[in-house]
Amino acid sequence: MHILYAVTTCSDAAYGKLFGNVKVKPAFQSQKYHRLLIEGLAKNAEVDVIANPPVNREVLQEPFVSLPDETEGGAAYHYIPVFRNPILKAAAVGLGTFLKTFSMAGKNSAVVVDCLNRVTALSAMLAARLRGRPCVGIVTDLPDLLPGSRVSKKLANAVIRRCTHYVFLTEAMNGCLNKTGRPYVILEGHADITMAEKVPSLEKKRHPRVCLYAGGVSRQYGLETLVKGFQLADLPDTELHIYGPGDYTEDLQNLGDPRIHYGGMLLSSRIVEKEQEATLLVNPRPTQEEYVKYSFPSKTMEYMASGTPVLTTVLPGMPREYHPYVYLIENESAQGIGEMLRKVLAQSDEALFERGKEARDFILQKKNNVLQAEKILAMLR
Numbered sequence: 001m002h003i004l005y006a007v008t009t010c011s012d013a014a015y016g017k018l019f020g021n022v023k024v025k026p027a028f029q030s031q032k033y034h035r036l037l038i039e040g041l042a043k044n045a046e047v048d049v050i051a052n053p054p055v056n057r058e059v060l061q062e063p064f065v066s067l068p069d070e071t072e073g074g075a076a077y078h079y080i081p082v083f084r085n086p087i088l089k090a091a092a093v094g095l096g097t098f099l100k101t102f103s104m105a106g107k108n109s110a111v112v113v114d115c116l117n118r119v120t121a122l123s124a125m126l127a128a129r130l131r132g133r134p135c136v137g138i139v140t141d142l143p144d145l146l147p148g149s150r151v152s153k154k155l156a157n158a159v160i161r162r163c164t165h166y167v168f169l170t171e172a173m174n175g176c177l178n179k180t181g182r183p184y185v186i187l188e189g190h191a192d193i194t195m196a197e198k199v200p201s202l203e204k205k206r207h208p209r210v211c212l213y214a215g216g217v218s219r220q221y222g223l224e225t226l227v228k229g230f231q232l233a234d235l236p237d238t239e240l241h242i243y244g245p246g247d248y249t250e251d252l253q254n255l256g257d258p259r260i261h262y263g264g265m266l267l268s269s270r271i272v273e274k275e276q277e278a279t280l281l282v283n284p285r286p287t288q289e290e291y292v293k294y295s296f297p298s299k300t301m302e303y304m305a306s307g308t309p310v311l312t313t314v315l316p317g318m319p320r321e322y323h324p325y326v327y328l329i330e331n332e333s334a335q336g337i338g339e340m341l342r343k344v345l346a347q348s349d350e351a352l353f354e355r356g357k358e359a360r361d362f363i364l365q366k367k368n369n370v371l372q373a374e375k376i377l378a379m380l381r
Contacts, residue, residue: 001377002109003041006050006097006124008117009034010079011072016267018055025265028245029215030054032268033140033298034114035073036190040373041112042074049077050100052093052120060084078104094123101127110380112136115163116143118155125159134380137163139173145291165379169296170317176294185379188296188319190369191305200276200307200360202353208237211341212278212308214271215299217246217262222284222313222332224248227260229284229337235345241278243271275306279352280344283312286332293317300326304363309356311344321366325359 009031010018019025031054041047053067060082067079080096083089101111101124111128113121115137128135143156160166160177166184168174174184211230217223223242230240242252243263252262266274275281281303285292296317303310304325311327312318327344329337344352 001045001380002106003045003047003112004050004101004104004109004124004128005034005038005041005047005075005112006101006117006120007034007112007114008052008054008120009038009049010051010053010067011035011070011077012268013072014053014067014070014077018053020267023264025245025267028265029298030114032302033189036192036369037138037373038075039073040190040193040369040371041376043370044374044377047075048104049075050080050097050104050120050124051077052080052097052117053082055082090119094119097123098127102131105131105133110134110136110165112138112376113159113163114138114140115156115159116141116146118152118159121159122155125162129162134164135162136165136167136376136380138167139177140169140295142173142176142291142294145294167376170294172293172317183379185375187372187375188317189298189301189367190372191301191363191367193364193368193370195272195305195360196364198272198276198306200353200356202349204276205279205349205353206277208239209235209279209345210239210241210277211280211282211345212241212243212275213282213284214243214275214302215283215297217242217244217248217252219248220286220289221246222286224251225286225332225334226282226284226337227252227255228334230260230341231257232334232338233341233345235341238279238345241274243274272302272306275303275308278308279349280341281306281308281310282341283310284329284332284337285313285315287313287315288332301363301367304359307353307356307360309344309352310359311340322362325355325362327355 063084066081069078081092097120111124113124115121125135143153167187240260293316313329329340
């Protein structure tokens, strides 16, 4: 089977060169999500990536940049030229994606698009329809619940309606978006199979102990509540380390609490190292918001694959099969989080390490990116 994967992304090597020294790294979570799925698909199919590099005007100083085609992770990357001028950029992305998809879509091809990459997805979807090829729409958020103009939301929803197959994060998404009963698979995410090579050990752990959060640093994601809960827990010889972008970063840096460290944005490889050095990884995302039942944070799988134990809220989009492998926050207040931090960290380093190892074994054996990608290929077959 031949997969044409049209998306705003680039190879990991190109991402490191473009953004390694940039303070705010664009499309950070999206880059990892698609890179892992592309590599998973490439294990059992021929994959050509029609790539629109995630370059914005803040990063790109030149009027124009063109990356050479390359191969990484078993997939071939074909880059769309990037212009600094937003009108020229949109035109180049739309026309370039359409022409490449149309010319490369053969008899055994299927097109995969990220429906939230509106211009890229629309162009590739139209090319797929004209060539009579299936188009798989990946939907990682409901457009109507995202910030943005009415026009952008309508465009994303129009792309979703015209796909022939779907990849959803949760069953709730399918009920909301797939009114015609088209083929779909639920992939809450995918763990990096190469993490099997990064073996965790007690010797890697930092002292004092570290509780770590990596992801969107926003009040919406419960970061302020986490900080207050950590302070209430008053844990001896324990620090809280936070990495990522968001609207809470300035407040974090002004806290004046020597036990709480904000480390900015790091490349994915460095974040993995930090996760394996930590004692506990925390996801405090509140569960009462409407969008939560349609989402599954990719950090949960990344956390589990590191081998460090995970403390998380009881996310409605998290399948119950995950529950035995993580520590669950039932009370999402600052007091509740503080109590769970004290309870979990009252255990020995050895007991915590064993819990993390069990979670790692589960996620790498049952939810790795190769197995998850195979579900998409099976749907297409």
